[in-house]
Amino acid sequence: xxxxxxxxxxxxxxxxxxxxxxxxxxxxxLPLIFLVLFTSIFGNGTLDNGAQVSTVYVPGILxxxxxxxxxxxxxxxxxxxxxxxxxxxVRGTPIPPSVFILSQSLAGTxxxxxxxxxxxVIGRVLYGVSLQFETFPSLVISLxxxxxxxxxxxxxxxxxxxxxxxxxxxxxxxxxxxxxxxxVFVPNExxxxxxxxxxxxxxxSHLNQALQESFNPFADGPAWPWNHWLVILxxxxxxxxxxxxxxxxxxxx
Numbered sequence: 001x002x003x004x005x006x007x008x009x010x011x012x013x014x015x016x017x018x019x020x021x022x023x024x025x026x027x028x029x030l031p032l033i034f035l036v037l038f039t040s041i042f043g044n045g046t047l048d049n050g051a052q053v054s055t056v057y058v059p060g061i062l063x064x065x066x067x068x069x070x071x072x073x074x075x076x077x078x079x080x081x082x083x084x085x086x087x088x089x090v091r092g093t094p095i096p097p098s099v100f101i102l103s104q105s106l107a108g109t110x111x112x113x114x115x116x117x118x119x120x121v122i123g124r125v126l127y128g129v130s131l132q133f134e135t136f137p138s139l140v141i142s143l144x145x146x147x148x149x150x151x152x153x154x155x156x157x158x159x160x161x162x163x164x165x166x167x168x169x170x171x172x173x174x175x176x177x178x179x180x181x182x183x184v185f186v187p188n189e190x191x192x193x194x195x196x197x198x199x200x201x202x203x204x205s206h207l208n209q210a211l212q213e214s215f216n217p218f219a220d221g222p223a224w225p226w227n228h229w230l231v232i233l234x235x236x237x238x239x240x241x242x243x244x245x246x247x248x249x250x251x252x253x
Contacts, residue, residue: 002099009095009103014110016077023073027111031065031119039127055129058119059211060184065115066146067204070108072171074154078104079167082158087249101243105151112147132215135223139214145229146207149236153203156242162252178204183212203235 017023038057081087090100116139123129161170179185181195182205188196199205206228213223 002096005095005099006103006106009099010106010110013103013107017073017107017111020077023077027065027068027073028115028118030068031061031115032122034064035061035119035123035127055123055215056187056212058123058129059215060208061119062116062211063146063182063184063204063208064179065119066112066143066207067150067175069111069115070105070147070150071154071157072175073111074104074108074151075157075161075171076167078155078158079161080164082248083164083251085251088251091249097249101155101247104155105148108151108154109144109147112143116143129215135214135216138223138225139211141229142207142210142214142225145232145236146203146210149203149232149239150207152236152239152243154239155247156239159242159246159248175204178202181205183208203232206231 017027035057038061078087081090091097120129120131124131157171157174161167178199181191181199182202183191183196183199184204188199191199196205210225210228210232213225213228216223
């Protein structure tokens with residue numbers, strides 16, 4: 001595979017993202033707003049080990065940011081490009097389809113890393129969030145596995161979105177309920193057992209739990225949440241398989 005072509009396409013996709021105010025707001029600004037709201041409404045007291053309560057909020061905020069940067073952003077962007085005829089024109093260019101699609105996943109991964117850095121720094125400076133350097137390797141793996149898998153899920157979702165106008169509604173209808181039953185907005189301890197069981201079937205919950213282990217202020221060593229990574233990867237493989245079989249390059253109209 002031509003790495004230079006992937007690099008050029010990746011740079012182009014990141015430039016498009018930066019010039020899209022809506023995508024920038026929902027991916028970059030909205031998670032930060034939630035971090036401020038959570039610490040303002042629920043407080044930011046001190047845990048028994050000296051860590052701030054905001055440390056518990058950060059993994060959920062990161063989950064929201066990663067899903068927004070990958071699945072949500074990819075589903076909306078690719079549907080818009082398809083319905084406007086952009087994907088059809090791309091198919092007529094020398095760019096290999098594999099390079100174009102892989103670039104979408106890599107762009108989401110880059111944005112996820114940037115968001116992690118921003119949220120971690122702001123959380124540390126403003127709210128005293130505890131950063132566990134011992135679990136940094138597992139955090140990186142969670143980011144890569146989560147971003148690539150959710151990007152594949154976002155590409156697969158384009159097959160069920162019929163129009164450009166329907167894209168935001170469909171993605172919000174799918175992911176907003178998942179945020180609530182996956183521990184992103186409401187801790188798992190505060191929801192009924194059956195709700196948590198349903199949430200554990202979906203990858204959002206497992207990404208949140210994997211990130212929780214990386215930011216756990218009580219951790220005294222590396223965390224390797226293999227069970228969560230495997231579930232996320234399984235969903236990513238299914239998303240990639242659906243994409244390969246049903247992805248459309250031409251508008252529905």
